[in-house]
Amino acid sequence: MCGIVAYIGNKEAYPILIEGLKKLEYRGYDSAGVALLNGDLKVIKKNGKVAELEKHVKTEAHTTQHKVGIAHTRWATHGKPNDINAHPHVSGDGRLAIIHNGIIENYMSIKKALLERGHDFESETDTEVLIHLIEEVQSTQKLPIEEAVRIALNQVVGAYAIVVIDKNEPNKLVGAKLSSPLVFGIGEDEYFLASDASPVIKYTNKMIYLEDGDVITVQRY
Ligand code: GLU
Numbered sequence: 001m002c003g004i005v006a007y008i009g010n011k012e013a014y015p016i017l018i019e020g021l022k023k024l025e026y027r028g029y030d031s032a033g034v035a036l037l038n039g040d041l042k043v044i045k046k047n048g049k050v051a052e053l054e055k056h057v058k059t060e061a062h063t064t065q066h067k068v069g070i071a072h073t074r075w076a077t078h079g080k081p082n083d084i085n086a087h088p089h090v091s092g093d094g095r096l097a098i099i100h101n102g103i104i105e106n107y108m109s110i111k112k113a114l115l116e117r118g119h120d121f122e123s124e125t126d127t128e129v130l131i132h133l134i135e136e137v138q139s140t141q142k143l144p145i146e147e148a149v150r151i152a153l154n155q156v157v158g159a160y161a162i163v164v165i166d167k168n169e170p171n172k173l174v175g176a177k178l179s180s181p182l183v184f185g186i187g188e189d190e191y192f193l194a195s196d197a198s199p200v201i202k203y204t205n206k207m208i209y210l211e212d213g214d215v216i217t218v219q220r221y
Contacts, residue, residue: 002101003027003073004182005199006163008173008220009190013069014057020192020199021050021071027195029073030081035088035097036066041167043097045086068170068220070163072099078107079124089128091135092119095167096145098134100127101195102159102180110155130156134164146174146217153178153215163193171220177210184208184216191218 003024007013017034032053033045042063046053050073057063072087079085088097104110107126110133115121119132133155138148145166153160159179166172175182175193185192185200185207192200193216197207210216 002029002075002195004071004099004101004161004163004193004195006070006099006165006173006175006193007190008068008171008218009187010067011190012064013066014063016199016203017069017071018050018054020194021053021073023198024073024195025050027073027075029075031074031076031083031086032072033074033086033088033099034063034069034071035090035099035165036063037068037165037167037170038066039167039170041090041094041097041165042066043088043090045083045088047082047086068165068173070097070099070165070173072101077103078126085123085125087125087127089123089125089131091131093135093139096131096135096138096164098127098131098162098164100130101161102178104130104156104160105158106156107158126158130160130162131164145169145172146215149174149176150215161195173218174215175210175218176215178212182210182214182216184210184218191220193218
């Protein structure tokens with residue numbers, strides 16, 4: 001089981017996400033990563049413990065002034081544990097980022113079709129295939145991100161809890177779940193999506209456990 005935590009609100013996202021990942025460590029994992037939105041999409045990921053990611057971030061990256069972000073601890077199922085296979089994964093156009101818990105069972109046939117249509121992949125994961133599929137639906141049908149996620153997931157067989165962010169729609173988190181847990185936390189002008197209550201409980205005890213088939217859009221106005 002891996003861990004997912006996502007934040008949208010008025011506070012700095014990075015410390016909340018790192019603290020959240022630490023709360024989820026008990027679930028077991030092999031690598032960790034975050035994606036932060038603030039005009040640009042910044043993705044930082046590392047094989048090993050959350051502490052390794054933090055060390056790497058201290059020397060490499062600017063992580064303040066981001067009020068939206070997603071973070072993940074990975075338990076590898078498709079592709080070995082390494083920096084490239086770690087989540088978040090990014091779409092080919094660099095616009096979208098995804099974190100995913102679970103398995104896309106039919107990823108090979110989707111990947112083959114996407115390769116034929118000109119997509120390139122960096123990782124060996126099923127997750128990267130899903131974000132390219134969402135990207136393709138979004139760009140060909142000119143849809144808001146939540147609609148692209150919903151339509152892309154109709155083609156997917158498997159189990160997932162996902163959260164997707166879009167550089168061009170920076171006020172949204174889009175989550176979805178099937179056979180993997182996802183909790184929606186409602187705070188004071190701040191919202192969370194997480195694998196369980198542990199990263200959220202410090203900020204709010206208002207939580208909704210999403211149901212299989214749910215797609216949720218958390219939008220800040
Ligand atoms: N199947 C995905 C991967 O191998 C997600 C694994 C997980 O749940 O951490 O990257």
